[in-house]
Amino acid sequence: MRYKFAAENRVGKYLSYAIGEILLVVIGILIALQVNNWNEERKQHVAFKRTLEALRQDLNYNIYLANSDIIDAYNKDSIITMALNNKITRDMYRENPDFRNAINSRYFYPVQDNLSAALSFENHIPNRYMSIVPQLKLLSAQFDRWQDSYSISFETVINYNDWLTDRFSWYSRNDSLAVESNIDYLLNDPVYLNKLSFFRNNYLNNTIWNVTILRSLSAGILAKLEQIEKSEKESDINALFDQLRLKPYNHISDTTGFTTDQQVQFRTGSLIYNATNQTITVFRIIDFRRNYPRTLNPGDFYTPITNGGDLVEVVYENQDSQFYQTVIDGYLLIE
Structure with a gap:
């Protein structure tokens, strides 16, 4: 047909026909590219969901490990408090080796690979999950802070053990005389x-604090996933936190005469989660005055510092407020 148009010198019609053919080819290519993009995006979404499920398992596992380290830290804190207040007797040191070995650190092995993998999907994450990206980035940065603090604590313990080895011959022995010499040192040496x-x-105020923040961030992300993936009737964030061995803050109906009663002598991280549909503001109450305001939009959470026993106030959009007392291993779910 091209040749017929050309032969009849119908240049205009020939050009229109040629342009039409070109447009059809271009449109076909664009459609093919779009279909290919859709298919690729669908594959990315499927891969992300698979990675997200693996990440969910990692977060649960890391919280389980963190809980073990934190319980050990509470025991250490109790021993250190007793020792500093001369409350440990010779017999107590004899009967409980943990009392003689308070200066040591544990290392838990959190899993991080799937967190990095999930963040690698940032440009292909389904819209419904985009709100967790900032929290995933916070968790990734927190892993780095925890690792840095642990390295410092580990070096402190190594240096202390080297100091003991160089100064005391009994340190490398396990006989009864060595134990008694060790106890003499613990009871009488002010350097100890x-x-x-x-x-x-x-260790407690830095490394373990970072571990508690890791736990709280991980729990907050799991709660956010619960909210995203389930309806309001189906989701049960309180049950999730209970499963993770977290404890709810105590509601305080009357703050008259309230006094702070610290549960531990080092800082820990807890969790405050806004599961409502309104913006709220959280205050820490010190000397009956509002301090450190924190605004939380719906679905937001943060990890405040507490020694347990602090007073916090939650203020709603209509200016109604509620008071709560923090607890260690604690959370506040605002519903």
Whole structure:
């Protein structure tokens, strides 16, 4: 047909026909590319959901490991407090080796690979999950802070053990005389108490604090996924937190005469989660005054510092408010 148009010198019609053919080819290519993009995006979404499920298992596992380290830290804190207040007797040191070995650190092995994998999908994450990206990035940064603090604590313990080895011959022995010499040192050497205080500040107040923040961030992300994937009737965030061995804050109906009663002597991270459909503001109450305001939009959460026993106030959009007392291993779910 082209040749017929050309032969009849119908240039205009020939050009129109040629342009039409070109447009059809271009449209066909564009459609093919769009279909290919749709298919690729669908594959990315499927891969992300698979990674997200693996990440959910990792978060649960990491919380399980963190809980074990945190319980050990509470025991250490109790021993250190007793030692600093001269409440441990010779017999107590004899009967409980943990009392003689307060300056040591544990290392838990959190799983991070699927967190990095999930963040690698950032440009292909389904819209319904986009709200968790900032929290995933916070968790990734928190892993780095925890690792840095652990490295410092580990070096502190190594240096202390080297110091003991160089100074005391009994340190490398396990006989009864060595045990008694060790107890003499624990009871009478003021340097030990200084090192104990330094260890509490270095390990409990930093490394374990970072572990509690890791736990709270992980629990918050699991709660957010619960909200995203289930209807309001189906989701049960309280049950989720209970399963993770977290404890709810205590509701305070009357703050008259309230006094802070710290549960531990080092800072920990807890969790405040806004599961309502309104913006709220959380205050920490110190000397009956509002401090450190934190605004939470619906679905937001944060990890405030607490020693347990602090007073917080939740203020709603209509200016109604509720008071709560923090607890260690604690959370506040605002519904």
